[in-house]
Amino acid sequence: MNSKRSRIRRAAAVTAAAATALVLAACGTADDGPAGHGGHTATSPSAPAAASQGRHNAADVAFAKGMIPHHRQAVRMAGLAPGRAGSAEVRELAEDIRKAQGPEIGTLSGWLTSWGEEVPAEGAADHSAHGADGMMTAGQMDALEDSSGAAFDTAFLEMMIEHHEGAVAMARTERADGAYGPAKKMADAIIASQTAEIARMNKLLGRD
Template identity: 75%
Template sequence: MIRKHSLVRRSAAVVAAGAAALVLAACGGGDSDSAAGHGGHNAADSPSASAPASQGRHNAADVAFAKGMIPHHRQAVEMADLAPGRAQSAEVKALAADIKKAQDPEIETLSGWLTSWGEEVPAEGAMDHSMHGDMGGMMTDEEMTGLENASGEAFDTAFMELMIKHHEGAVSMAEAERADGAHGPAKKMAGDIITSQSAEIEQMNKLLGKN
């Protein structure tokens, strides 16, 4: 009987100790989850990060889209910056202003995504000839110099012809992102680029008398 009581007491002690351990684990688990949650918000490469800049997972196509579109957009903005002092047509000046207004914020957003993913943001001026194959429509140094030296109607014509080619390259890059990307916000931006730049291509073709 004594031995039986001893076993009962020992069993009760084990059960009590187990319950206490469970309570401690539950308390500790809450802290751990909280820490993981905070870490998830600023972890650049976390596929489950819920911060707006890194919402959802991303893949190599998303990285390629961001790294390609940043210098592509920068060049479009550089072209647009030439228009106020050189363009003759009010339509061309307005178009250039719209391009700059749309693409400057997109450059910032794309750069933010790359930073949040732990990727390197392309340096300013990263638009050498070796990149032209991957980013269709990029202007050569000679084309850029020609545009800088043009004015009036000649500038308007050169600007629109070069920008149509530039936009067509951006649309192709955006279509690739829509097809192969995984990052929801990047795919949405790609869709917006396709819509807006396709409309601008049509507008420029009309101004050039091609439609």
């Protein structure tokens, strides 16, 4: 009789242990599940954010394609100053322009490549399709190259003011119509820096 009760108790204990193990296993699975999904959930908000940041539209493409040749011409103009400018202030301004716009050309080109768009070729002549206002004609560039001293300084400043005004207009269009965050941020920087440089150039021309 006692042996029979012992067997019953052992069977009940085994059953209880098995039930406990099942409960613990279920709890463990439940805990692991949310933790695992929690890891994905923690990263999932960044996926839409990344997609949002990577989204671009036609205005962004037009901005990049227009600003690349625009910047290239400004860098070319600035590159003439060291050997032609009569004023140290003009040489310093030209170097500031070169340092600012050179790296932006690389950034803009990288965006176009990542979007599957063609980067404007070096020396492309017709930029009007991209709305690149303020671009100098070939004749104006030749005249600038042929000048020196005070004549170069005046021509450079007057041409660069017009050039900067075109860039600011393009940047404002990007701010209004663009969708790509980094491009809109660059547009803000262009507006701020080139507006300040326009004021600086007007002062050098005695127009302030």
